[in-house]
Amino acid sequence: DAGITQSPRHKVTETGTPVTLRCHQTENHRYMYWYRQDPGHGLRLIHYSYGVKDTDKGEVSDGYSVSRSKTEDFLLTLESATSSQTSVYFCAISEPPGGGTSVFASTDTQYFGPGTRLTVL
Amino acid sequence: AQSVAQPEDQVNVAEGNPLTVKCTYSVSGNPYLFWYVQYPNRGLQFLLKYITGDNLVKGSYGFEAEFNKSQTSFHLKKPSALVSDSALYFCAVRGENNAGNMLTFGGGTRLMVKP
Numbered sequence: 001d002a003g004i005t006q007s008p009r010h011k012v013t014e015t016g017t018p019v020t021l022r023c024h025q026t027e028n029h030r031y032m033y034w035y036r037q038d039p040g041h042g043l044r045l046i047h048y049s050y051g052v053k054d055t056d057k058g059e060v061s062d063g064y065s066v067s068r069s070k071t072e073d074f075l076l077t078l079e080s081a082t083s084s085q086t087s088v089y090f091c092a093i094s095e096p097p098g099g100g101t102s103v104f105a106s107t108d109t110q111y112f113g114p115g116t117r118l119t120v121l
Numbered sequence: 122a123q124s125v126a127q128p129e130d131q132v133n134v135a136e137g138n139p140l141t142v143k144c145t146y147s148v149s150g151n152p153y154l155f156w157y158v159q160y161p162n163r164g165l166q167f168l169l170k171y172i173t174g175d176n177l178v179k180g181s182y183g184f185e186a187e188f189n190k191s192q193t194s195f196h197l198k199k200p201s202a203l204v205s206d207s208a209l210y211f212c213a214v215r216g217e218n219n220a221g222n223m224l225t226f227g228g229g230t231r232l233m234v235k236p
Contacts, residue, residue, distance in 0.1 A: 004164075031222055042125075042211055042226035043165070058223065090164055094222055108222055109155070112164040 003027040004113035006091050012119045019078040021116050023091030025071075032074040033058075033092040033110065034066060036085075043090065049074055050096070081120045089116045123148040125214050127227035134202045135235050142197040142230045144212030154195040155213040155224065156186055165211060171195060182206070202234045 003026045013019050023032060031050055035043040035058075045058030047066040055066050063085060065077045078085055091113040124147045134140045146152055153172055157165040169180025176188045186197045197210060209231050213224040 033223075040228050042127075042228045043213075043224075044226070045223055048223065092165075096222065108153075109167055109170060110222070110224060111167060112157075114164045115162075 004091060004093055004111060006089075006113040006116050008116060009114065010117045012121065013081055014121050015082055016080050019081050019118065019120075021076045021089055021118070023074045023076070023113055025074075025093050027093060027111075028071060029093040029095055030071070031094045031096060032068065033094075034064075034074065034076045035090045035092065036060065036087040037090060037115075038087050046076065046089075081118075083120050085118065086120045087118060089118060123214050123216055123225045125212050125225055125227035127210075127212055127230045129230050130228075131231045131233060133233045133235065136204050137201050140199050140202045140206070140232065140234070142210050142212075142232060144195045144197065144227060145193050146195060146212070146214040147193065148214050148216040149218070151217040152193075152195075153215050153217060154186070154188065156180065156184070156195075156197050157211045157213065158182075159209040159211065159229075161208075168197070168210075202232075204234045204236055207232055207234045 005024045007022045033048040034046040037043050044060045046064050047058050049055045049068040067075045092110040094110045095108050126145045155170045156168040158168050159165050168184050169178050171178045171188045179185045184199050186195055188195050209229050211229050212227045215224050
């Protein structure tokens with residue numbers, strides 16, 4: 001988890017309210033990702049970013065939006081939370097495939113934050 | 122499209138015995154394969170990966186994985202299990218031409234090591 005923090009770590013909210021989760025990295029990695037983890041589904045990619053202001057959709061992007069205004073921060077927003085969005089959300093970082101420099105042993109390996117547990121009532 | 126199957130929801134093994142956690146994959150082109158471990162209330166920790174080269178990959182905590190191209194498998198192994206190895210294990214894959222470095226994960230296998 002070193003170099004990657006997520007906030008808040010726990011949140012309970014009500015259906016229909018907006019929610020923003022924050023991922024912050026100190027590793028200067030170019031790529032960042034948001035996943036959700038649900039029992040039996042492993043991790044599923046919501047959105048990812050391949051640079052400042054550059055984002056793209058993942059497998060389960062409906063109901064979510066993201067923003068990346070600076071290298072170190074990647075925000076995930078639920079515009080109007082629903083009970084089906086109750087989950088554990090993980091952020092990950094990596095260097096681009098086949099390139100970049102890294103303080104970690106392997107470039108392009110994804111490294112994960114500690115997660116945010118979100119409950120939508 | 123890329124996919125991963127972890128056919129066992131749970132694997133039980135006695136401490137000191139060898140363990141195997143199975144993973145099969147489907148991907149276009151050559152695969153990049155990963156194993157991660159998740160302890161309770163923690164994020165995923167990287168264990169090892171296969172990119173190219175030797176089919177037997179060694180990783181953290183004494184784990185290794187064997188890449189088998191003909192069987193499209195990447196099973197995780199350890200010669201002697203410890204109780205502290207009990208955790209949730211995830212296999213992941215991406216194709217070599219996946220410019221977004223997007224991983225597809227299996228559903229996870231819970232490893233229970235009994236004393």
